[in-house]
Amino acid sequence: MRIGVIGGGAWGTALAQVAARGGQPVTLWAREPDVVESVNAAHENRQFLAGVPLSESIRATGDLAELANHDALLVVAPAQHVRAVLAAAPVGSTPLVLCAKGIEAGTRLLVGEVAHQAAPDAPIAVLSGPTFAHEVARGLPTAVTLACEDEALRTALAERLAGPAFRTYASADVIGAEIGGAVKNVLAIACGVVEGAGLGLNARAALIARGFAEMTRFGLARGGQAETLTGLSGLGDLVLTCSSTNSRNFSLGVGLGQGRSAAALLADRKTVAEGAHTAPVLREAAAEAGVDMPVTAAVNALLEGAAVREVIEALLSRPLREELA
Ligand SMILES: NC(=O)c1ccc[n+]([C@@H]2O[C@H](COP(=O)([O-])OP(=O)(O)OC[C@H]3O[C@@H](n4cnc5c(N)ncnc54)[C@H](O)[C@@H]3O)[C@@H](O)[C@H]2O)c1
Numbered sequence: 001m002r003i004g005v006i007g008g009g010a011w012g013t014a015l016a017q018v019a020a021r022g023g024q025p026v027t028l029w030a031r032e033p034d035v036v037e038s039v040n041a042a043h044e045n046r047q048f049l050a051g052v053p054l055s056e057s058i059r060a061t062g063d064l065a066e067l068a069n070h071d072a073l074l075v076v077a078p079a080q081h082v083r084a085v086l087a088a089a090p091v092g093s094t095p096l097v098l099c100a101k102g103i104e105a106g107t108r109l110l111v112g113e114v115a116h117q118a119a120p121d122a123p124i125a126v127l128s129g130p131t132f133a134h135e136v137a138r139g140l141p142t143a144v145t146l147a148c149e150d151e152a153l154r155t156a157l158a159e160r161l162a163g164p165a166f167r168t169y170a171s172a173d174v175i176g177a178e179i180g181g182a183v184k185n186v187l188a189i190a191c192g193v194v195e196g197a198g199l200g201l202n203a204r205a206a207l208i209a210r211g212f213a214e215m216t217r218f219g220l221a222r223g224g225q226a227e228t229l230t231g232l233s234g235l236g237d238l239v240l241t242c243s244s245t246n247s248r249n250f251s252l253g254v255g256l257g258q259g260r261s262a263a264a265l266l267a268d269r270k271t272v273a274e275g276a277h278t279a280p281v282l283r284e285a286a287a288e289a290g291v292d293m294p295v296t297a298a299v300n301a302l303l304e305g306a307a308v309r310e311v312i313e314a315l316l317s318r319p320l321r322e323e324l325a
């Protein structure tokens with residue numbers, strides 16, 4: 001199975017490295033000419049994944065047309081850009097594996113739903129889970145959910161991408177796999193705020209547990225399965241992203257918790273913190289589905305400039321409720 005990768009950020013590059021295992025040829029499309037040059041000449045992505053030696057069988061290109069005639073395309077552009085990139089790529093009926101984590105602004109569609117609109121003839125799969133790109137690219141042990149409704153295709157993709165330190169768990173629940181990845185980015189911002197504001201580890205654990213409760217409410221309302229939400233792409237990724245400053249979303253939250261403005265923090269970034277883009281759309285989608293998401297509401301308030309102390313007080317003064325309600 002010949003693999004092409006759309007997106008030469010940290011995750012697209014790490015996944016190209018996974019797909020190139022054993023010297024298999026992989027085409028990596030990157031938007032930045034410097035990335036193309038550095039991957040081809042130095043076998044390193046100096047802009048987004050500096051310091052990790054890449055397989056020589058990864059060939060980078062800036063020309064989307066070179067992704068024609070591949071057997072599967074991994075789509076790793078940030079969620080808000082997936083529609084535009086797919087419109088320009090030679091997709092046809094080539095299977096697409098969506099690897100971005102987010103919800104599209106305006107449409108409130110998950111990335112797989114966007115891909116289905118942009119490339120209606122292409123079978124859709126989703127790869128998601130607790131995966132810091134630099135660890136995957138270095139070959140550290142990692143496990144992911146590979147979701148696709150078509151059993152033969154998900155088995156083929158899971159086998160093609162699996163390696164000694166990269167375990168793929170197949171699933172038929174595409175919606176559930178996508179919702180975990182999209183929602184955990186918003187919750188990770190909240191956990192970063194707790195860290196930045198010095199609110200302690202009890203508070204962070206409470207946020208992870210109550211955040212998972214709201215991820216589950218929303219996931220079930222959108223048609224995901226509870227087992228997927230408790231799996232790698234849901235709870236697994238939530239725990240990872242809520243516990244390390246290696247997470248861009250968590251780090252953004254740390255800055256907010258220290259009293260810096262979202263505008264200043266986002267203006268400083270060269271890499272993507274998907275939670276900042278997903279939070280407002282998730283609030284709309286939750287309202288539409290009639291789902292209560294208080295942590296998501298708090299993250300939105302902080303991104304819009306509310307003071308940390310006020311937002312925390314508002315969260316803590318909500319009426320007491322049954323834990324399982
Ligand atoms: N980095 C990780 O550890 C990791 C792990 C799993 C999933 N993801 C997800 O993968 C997706 C990509 O993240 P990343 O970490 O590879 O990105 P990155 O932060 O390393 O790099 C930014 C990427 O955004 C692209 N970009 C910027 N503007 C664009 C535009 N107008 N059109 C198309 N592309 C544009 C850049 O070309 C680059 O590929 C995100 O949804 C992220 O949540 C990341």
Ligand SMILES: O=P(O)(O)OC[C@H](O)CO
Binds near residue numbers: 273
């Ligand atoms: O750095 P983050 O916060 O975008 O998280 C990266 C991955 O999604 C972790 O699974």
